Amino acid sequence: MPVRLENVAIAVRDLEAAVAFFTDLGLGVLGRDTVRGEWTDTAVGLDGNHVKLAMLQTPDGEGRLELFEYLHPAAIETEPTRPNEIGMHRVAFSVDDLDEALAIAARHGCHPLRGVATYEDIYKLTYVPGPSGILVMLAEDLRRG
Numbered sequence: 001m002p003v004r005l006e007n008v009a010i011a012v013r014d015l016e017a018a019v020a021f022f023t024d025l026g027l028g029v030l031g032r033d034t035v036r037g038e039w040t041d042t043a044v045g046l047d048g049n050h051v052k053l054a055m056l057q058t059p060d061g062e063g064r065l066e067l068f069e070y071l072h073p074a075a076i077e078t079e080p081t082r083p084n085e086i087g088m089h090r091v092a093f094s095v096d097d098l099d100e101a102l103a104i105a106a107r108h109g110c111h112p113l114r115g116v117a118t119y120e121d122i123y124k125l126t127y128v129p130g131p132s133g134i135l136v137m138l139a140e141d142l143r144r145g
Contacts, residue, residue, distance in 0.1 A: 007055065007064035008091055010134055013077075015069035018131040019054050021108045022065060025093065025101060027056040030064070034071075048072050058093070065091065080133025083113075090127065090135035098124045098140035105130070105138070118142075 036050035053068040125139035
């Protein structure tokens with residue numbers, strides 16, 4: 001059976017702030033919606049589920065990110081994920097210019113956890129806590145250019 005990744009979905013505290021962050025990085029908005037009802041209760045397994053959402057896509061058309069903000073029930077705040085915790089870890093993006101991507105992230109108040117690393121003259125990369133504490137890996141392929 002062939003399997004294809006459809007998207008990665010992430011609950012956020014503020015949908016507009018998260019959309020602004022990811023679109024500034026270069027993702028495009030495919031669509032927005034507000035959903036609720038029996039079908040979402042069944043699909044998600046949460047009664048009374050009501051969310052605003054935005055579907056974003058990478059410029060190459062291959063990657064999709066679904067961001068959603070809970071209207072009901074109330075969102076549950078948790079500590080941001082740390083790199084060594086089990087579970088959803090991070091979302092990673094290749095960028096053409098890491099310095100430019102970091103400047104964009106900084107305009108949203110998002111800065112690297114601990115600087116920028118270089119992996120064997122192949123990649124420059126860093127983890128940035130993005131909106132709602134989402135860990136975002138940004139990597140520049142040094143072999144391109």
